[in-house]
Structures are given as structure tokens and as C-alpha cells.
Amino acid sequence: MIILVVDGYNIIGDWEELKALKDKDIDQARNRLVEMMAEYQAYTGHRVIVVFDAYEAPGRGSKLNPFGVEVIYTKENETADERIERYVKDLKNVQTKVYVATSDYTEQRTIFAQGALRKSARELYIELEGINNGIAKDIERYRNVQPHSKIPLNDEMLALFERWRRGH
Template sequence: MDVLVVDGYNIIGDWEDLKRLKDIDLEQARNRLIEKMAEYKAFTGYRVIIIFDAYYVPGIANKINEYKVEIIYTKENETADERIEKLVKSLKNVVNQVYVATSDYAEQRTIFGRGALRKSARELYIELVDMEAEIEKSIKQHEKANKHIKIPLTDDILEKFEKWRRGNE
């Protein structure tokens, strides 16, 4: 199984739209990132885990599931990097390929040493943009293939009309 571990605040601080949103409302920026990662999960099938450290949200550690994405808030004295490293160590095995999305160079080197692969914030953003374009293209193809007709017809009648159109009957 492929697993994507996301350094939440690192990504929010790197993507322009989320960075602007964070300056207005941090919770909205977090929610938007969670929504984007839920779309990523639905499209790729990856297990997605987002880590937010307690630097911005002090309190006790918390783990929740939202939109089938795992969201972990670290303990008050635990950084996101520490939690990510523990997760990589526990998740990385022969069956799982673990990717970590962060633009923190030191963290990238550390997780790479533990067997995980890295995705920079920019790479993940480009992947999401490409994914959204592919979904849009697929929707347009589907709509084009399923042109709406004004009179509802059964499949056998449509098949007969298609044969007539092709000159097969």
C-alpha cells in the first residue's frame, strides 16, 4: 500500500492559496488542505495522513479521521517532524511505500535515510493540479459520450436506431 504523510503546516506555508488563507483564518487553511488531500486519496488510492504540530494548536495530542484522511495533531512538546519520523519507521516495510510531503530539506534527508521517498510541496501541488485537470477532462468526455436526448428511450430501442443509422438493418 502506498502511504502519503503530509507535513500540514509546511504545505500550508508553501502553497500560495493556503498561505493567504492562513493569514486570514488558520482553521480554514487546514480544512482546505484536508479537502485537497481527500481528493488526492480518492484519485490515487493512497492512504493519506496529515500531521499538524502543536506549535499552532497547543493542547493534547489528537488523531481524527475526516473525509477518510487521517489527521494527527502532535503532543504539545512534539514536532511534526518527530511524529513523521516515528510514522515512517512504523509504516515502512516491504508492503508499504511511504512518501512524505514536505519542503523541509533537513526532514527530507532524515526520512530518505529511513527508507521513505519525499515529495516537495511544489511537486505535490503540481500533482494535484494535474489530477484536477485529468478529472475535468474525464468529466467532459463522459458528458460528451452521454449526450442528453429529449425523449427517454430504452437501450434496445437506442441499439435499433444505431443499427439503422449505420445501415445494418
Template sequence: MVVLIVDGYNIIGDWDELKRLKQKDMSQARDRLIELMAEYQAYSGIRVIIVFDAYYVRGMENKLKQYKVEIIFTKEKETADECIERLVKKLKNVKTQVYVATSDYTEQRVTFGQGALRKSARELAIEINDLEHEITLNVAQHEKAKPKSKIPLTDDVLEKFEKWRRGDI
């Protein structure tokens, strides 16, 4: 199994689209990141966990599942880095490869020392853009291969049916 742990606010602070949303409303930026990661998870089959620290959301540690993506808001005095390190220790084993998506150099070094692999925010953005492009191509191929009608009809008949449908005849 492959698991991707995402340092939520680090990614939000790095991607242009999310930075713009953050300036208007942090919750919109968080929601957009969650949507993007849900699409990534659905297409790639990789389990995604997004960690947000309590800096922007006060309160007790909270775990949610939205779009089948696991979302963790850390405890009030816990940083996302500490939570990510704890998750890496818990999840990393012979059968599970853990990736950590962050551009925080210190966090990359610590998690790498625990056996996780790193993805910078830029690398993750490139991966997501590639997946979106691949999805677009697959949809286009599917649309092209899809028959127009279950019953093969000539263009004349289709045109006549369309006129009937519109009440032109």
C-alpha cells in the same frame, strides 16, 4: 501499499491558495488542505496521513479521520517532524512505500535516511493539479458518452415535451 505523510503546516506555508487562507483563518487553510488531500487519496488510491504540530493547536495528541484522510495533531511538545519520523519508522516495510511531502530540507534528509521517499510541496502541488485536470477530462468524457435520454427521441419530440413541461402548450 503506498502511504503519503504530509507535513500540514509546511504545505500550507508553501501553496499560494493556502497561504492566503492562512492569513485570514488558519482553520480554513487546514480544512482546504484536508479537502485537497482527500480528493488526491480518493483518486490515486494512496493512503494519506496529514500531520499538524501543536504550534497552532494546543493540547494532547489527537488523531482524526475526516473524508477518510488520517489527520494527526501532535502532542504539545512534539513537532510535526518528530511525529513524521516516528510514523515513517512504524509504517516503512517491504510491502509499504512511504512518501513524505515537505519542503523542509532537514526533514527530507532524515526521512530519506529511514527509507522514505520525499515529495516537495511544489511536486505535490503539481501532482494535485495534474489529478484535477485528469478528473475534469474524465468527467467531460463521461458526460459526452452519457446518453441524453433512456429512450431515443427526435429533437422535435424533445422540444414538444419541454414545452409541455414548462406549460407553454
């Protein structure tokens, strides 16, 4: 199993779209990040956990599950880094590969020491762009696939049947 733990505010502070949203409304930026991670999770099949510091949402200390993505708000006086480090210890085992998405160099070194792997904010963004391109190609391919008849018919007959199907 592969698990991606995302340092929410670190990613928001790095991605242009999310930075712009953050300047207007931090809730919108958080929600957009969770939506993006839901797409990532659906496409890759990896478990995704997004961790947000309590300083932007005081006293929450809660766990939500929108779009199937685990969203953790730390308790007051607990940083996202502390929670992420604890998750890495709890989740890392022989059968589980844990990645942490952060561009915080100190955090990267700490999680490396615990056996997790890192993805910088930029690497995750590039991977997400590739996934979005793959989804677009899959949709286009799906749209271009037309059901084939078991009986060979010429274009005129196909057009006639199509008119009948549509009631014309």
C-alpha cells in the same frame, strides 16, 4: 500500498492559496489542505496522513478522519517532524512505500535515511494540479457520452421521444 504523509504546516506555508487562507484563518487553511488531500486520496487510492504541529493547536494530541484522510495533531512539545519520523519507522516495510510531502531539507534527509521517499511541496502541488485536470477531463468525457439506442433512429424520432419523455 502507498502512503503519503504530509507535513501540514510546511505545505500550508508553501502553497499560495493556503498561505493566503492562513493569514486570515489558520483553521480554514488546515481544512482546505485536508479537502485537497481527500481529492488526492480518492483519485490515487493512496492512503494519506496529514500531520500538524501542536503549536498551532495546543494540547490536542488527537487523530481525526475527515473525508477519509487521517489528520494527526501532535501532542504539546512534539513536533510534526518527530511524529512523521515515527510514522515512517512504523509504516515502512517491504509491501509499503512511504512518501513524505515536505520542503524541509533536514526532514527530507532524515526520512531518506529511514527508507522513505520525499515529495517537495511544489511536486505535490504539481501532481495535485494534474489530478484536478484529469478529474475535469473525466467529467467532461462523462457528460459527452450519450446512451446509444439498440434501434437506429433518425434525429426527428429521437427529438419526438425526448419530448414525450419530458411530458411535452
